[in-house]
Amino acid sequence: MRDFELPGRSLAVGRNAMAATSQPLATLAAIDILRSGGNAIDAAVAACAVQCVVEAGSTGIGGDCFALLSLGGTDKIIAYNGSGRAPAAATVEHLRSLGITSLTRTSPHTITVPGAVDAWTRLVADHGRMKMADILSPAIKLARDGYALPPRSAYDLAAQEEMLKGDPTASRTFLVDGKAPPAGSIRYQRELADTLEAIGREGRDAFYRGPIAEDLVRYLNSIGGLHTLEDFATAKGEYVTPIKTTFRGHEIHECPPNGQGIIALMILKILSHFPGKGDPLSPERLHIEVEATRLAYAARNRFLADPAKVDVPVDYLLSDALAKELAGMIDPTKAITDLPKFDEVPHRDTIYLSVVDSDRNVVSFINSIFFVYGSGRMDPNHGVMFHNRGFSFSLDPNHPNAVAPGKRPMHTIIPGMVTKNGRAVMPFGVMGGQYQAMGHAHFLSKVFDYGMDLQSAIDLPRLFPLPGTNQVEMEHRLRDTIGRDFERRGFQVKAPESPMGGAQAIWIDWETGVLRGGSDPRKDGMALGI
Incomplete structure (x- = not known):
């Protein structure tokens, strides 16, 4: 038992359902989804989407996602790998021909095709109960109507002020007159709200095909990226053992x-x-x-x-x-x-969350843009901050993690799950x-x-x-x-x-x-x- 004379927080307890996230608004969104008839996977995606707004330095739809699921609390754990892949043109030889001898955090060559949106829509389609439009609604409202910048998010934002100045869209989205605003400042991400609304309405294809994908590829090409519409159209995560x-x-x-x-x-x-x-x-x-x-x-x-x-x-x-x-x-x-x-x-940084619902569906869920504010590269039209997960790639052609077409980089983000005696007993993550x-x-x-x-x-x-x-x-x-x-x-x-x-x-x-x-x-x- 904790010493109540010391600073700290008590263990949370409940009987029906529970959510644990790194943002109070995300936890509340998950609980609201559960109370509205959604299950643990619906709640996890809703919470993550909220964090993409209020904790944008750690996660976003321009990042990747992994999940572990237990349906009904059994020890038959389902794993999903929602990590993105390098463009088809990304080879060590091609990068060297472009004069690339090392990868920097803001390089367009560290941006693999984001896997998060594909993962969210696939997991909800396969295991959720609610429509994506309803699941994403809390995040859309916060992004469009405004949210108060939380303290840790403000700390991370201040630490990345100089880097964010280097991208005009990131600067106007997150900074005020080139300066990081203090905790409690009201912030908006209206372009992101529109993009989330499109995903809720049209599904994954709103992000990977059509006008949004065309804009994303056009932007990435403008900064030197090798990405193509085909790379986006064929993006797909997978269930793994x-x-x-x-x-x-x-x-x-x-x-x-x-x-x-x-x-x-x-x-x-x-x-x-x-x-x-x-x-x-x-x-x-x-x-x-x-x-x-x-x-x-x-x-x-x-x-x-x-x-x-x-x-x-x-x-x-x-x-x-x-x-x-x-x-x-x-x-x-x-x-x-x-x-x-x-x-x-x-x-670097990321977000992790756990959700358990009344049917004892159990979700261990993680979503990341790698470095704080990822690559620092933000599409000017759709509010997508791109991750830089490809920074993990090696440019040594003999290394197992060498960059290659359609290859996924070594990933640091890992959800965990504990089982005992045939039952899931703890979703956890660090x-x-x-x-x-x-x-x-x-x-x-x-x-x-x-x-x-x-x-x-x-x-x-x-x-x-x-x-x-x-x-x-x-x-x-x-x-x-x-x-x-x-x-x-x-x-x-x-x-x-x-x-x-x-x-x-x-x-x-x-x-x-x-x-x-x-x-x-x-x-x-x-x-x-x-």
């Missing part, structure tokens, strides 16, 4: 590559060799978690790519033998010094770019090794080892207590550049029927049960 492992008697489910969910499972498999005991924030325990993460991420940067284009050794990466070998490399007193070095993939895999393992260890409730586990201070280095980012609460100890172990301790991630989770108590939810104080959001 989830991957899983067992941790402390629970089955942990993740989407398979091209996402990094497999890395979360690898960390958990390594941690299974180190029973949790004592203080969950002791330097001894966090040292083990950091080293497990460093080892697993070294494998990520070497192997993760689009399995439709290259062989990704999933069975090997999830093998007991590899987990045992990697666990054996951890010295509990000092940092590993001979980690393999690979290209570093940046650590935002924060490449931190997410460690975030999953760190969170689950605190819940299952130390018996913490969801909100208490989410509230704990965080740390993250930057892949391929001995540098460890620590929030100040940890730097003040264990920072020097970690430095004696051979790590370089540094402050994170921005608040470290965010998280949402909902626990389903099948015996009592009670739902318990947590939402990260590093964001503006909340969990709400009814």
Whole structure:
């Protein structure tokens, strides 16, 4: 039980249904959809669409989406990969012929065809109850009539002020006279409202074919992109088979590559060799978690790519033998010094949400534009801020994650789902770019090794080892207590550049029927049960 004399928030509880998101308006939209007869997938899409408006620095219809679903609360988990693909003309050779030797965050060559709208419409068509027009209505109203800029969104906007000045549409949409407005300012995204309205009326084709697609392609070509109408028309996500492992008697489910969910499972498999005991924030325990993460991420940067284009050794990466070998490399007193070095993939932002409805349909849902405000490139007519997920691609033709026609880049965004005894017991997710895999393992260890409730586990201070280095980012609460100890172990301790991630989770108590939810104080959001 939390100490009510300390600052913080209580665990959310409910009996009928629950939503947990990083924006109060998104949580409220999800609850309103559930009360109007929609189910968990309808509510998840409605909440995400609202976040595309009020948390535009983290997500948008110009981004990608992944989801894990349990229908009726069974352990038969459905996974959907809604990540976009590179244009058909995108080859390493072609980019080199254009003088491109490296990818920058605002490069048009980092913009893959957005997959989010296709994912939303497909999931609602297959598993929802409501019309897309009704699902998108809350987001459309906010975008057209105005919304008050939330505090964390205002913080992220201020940090990207200079970058947003470089694009005239982004500047006029998000800035005021070239300056980031303060929290509480009333903002509008009327072009986005029109686009969402078209999607609600006409479905996915409103975005991928016809006048909107023509404008999007024309704009991308004008800034040097290789995109074509055919690339948009043929964009399509897919249902995929989830991957899983067992941790402390629970089955942990993740989407398979091209996402990094497999890395979360690898960390958990390594941690299974180190029973949790004592203080969950002791330097001894966090040292083990950091080293497990460093080892697993070294494998990520070497192997993760689009399995439709290259062989990704999933069975090997999830093998007991590899987990045992990697666990054996951890010295509990000092940092590993001979980690393999690979290209570093940046650590950025996204949104994650969980929804459980009265029929116990369970949704774990994530949507992202990668960097804060993505590529910083915004279509002038339709309010679409494009992601820069292709920044993860390599320009080394021999690398598994090398850019190629129709290829999906390695993805950091990963929804999670926990099952036990044939039932889904917890949709969960941790935002924060490449931190997410460690975030999953760190969170689950605190819940299952130390018996913490969801909100208490989410509230704990965080740390993250930057892949391929001995540098460890620590929030100040940890730097003040264990920072020097970690430095004696051979790590370089540094402050994170921005608040470290965010998280949402909902626990389903099948015996009592009670739902318990947590939402990260590093964001503006909340969990709400009814």
